[in-house]
Amino acid sequence: METEPSAALMSAIVTEHFVLQSGAGTTVSEALGRSSLYLSALSSSLIALGFAAQTPGLLLPFAAAALPTVFVLGVFTMVRLVGTGVQNMLYLSGISRIRGYYRTLDPEAARYFARWGAGDGETDDALGSLAVRGGPMAGLFTAASMIAVINGVLAGVGLALLTYYVVTDHHLPAALAVGLVAMTAGLAMFFRYQHRCYLRVQR
Incomplete structure (x- = not known):
């Protein structure tokens, strides 16, 4: 005979659901901020290069200083964006796990907590919430890939x-x-690194 979940358990699950949603939103905000910072630095450097090109002998020294700096900033940005993407997947997988529990509470619950993804796993469900299908091509559409x-x-x-x-x-x-x-x-190299990071989430 199935027993009703305790009030303490339901309160904890609802709280965890809220925490996971907040964490997922935080990863998206951080990704947006880091991408904006990199793109702002890049656009500023390119504008400055345009002005430097008008002065003979100034273009190469300025490019030698600016381009490597922006490139290193881009590498740091890519690595962190992969990290926030992986963390977002963990949060969404946790939400999928909780929603799976919600479906067991009542025979009608499956109607209101339908799965997002086509697969049976939590990762597939998490990807489905982003309108993305799992597979080797999924990583092409991340913010990290855009910066890469x-x-x-x-x-x-x-x-x-x-x-x-x-x-x-x-x-x-x-x-x-x-x-x-x-x-x-x-x-x-980047896509290999990103793919390996996301594979660890799916295991």
Whole structure:
């Protein structure tokens, strides 16, 4: 015979549900703030580069100082955005677990606490709440991936400029090749890192 949950248990579960929702909202706010900070730093640097290009001999020293700084900021931003994304998934999985318990309270409860995802796992349900399906392609649509693409282009352009002006003495094909290889390698490393971080959540 099934027993009714105690009032203390229901109070604790509702409180935990609220805490998890608040935590999920905090991760989204942090991701937005860090992304905005990086994009602001990047746009400011690019505007300053435009002004520096108008003065002979100033572009290269300024680019050598600004681009690596913004790139490192981008790396820090990407790593933290992956962390907040993983933490958000843990919060949403916890909410999915609680909603699963709600479905057992009454025969009619399944109608009001329907699953968000197509799969049976809590992670699938958490991804479903974000309108995302699990799989290798899911990581392409995160905030971290957006910053990674921009930062990858920045790294490729920076190395291409270095190759063009310093290493090869204005050899454009070589500079373009170096830039493309650097951008591709950087993005591949990032997506591998992000995928491994999200895999740990699903286990």
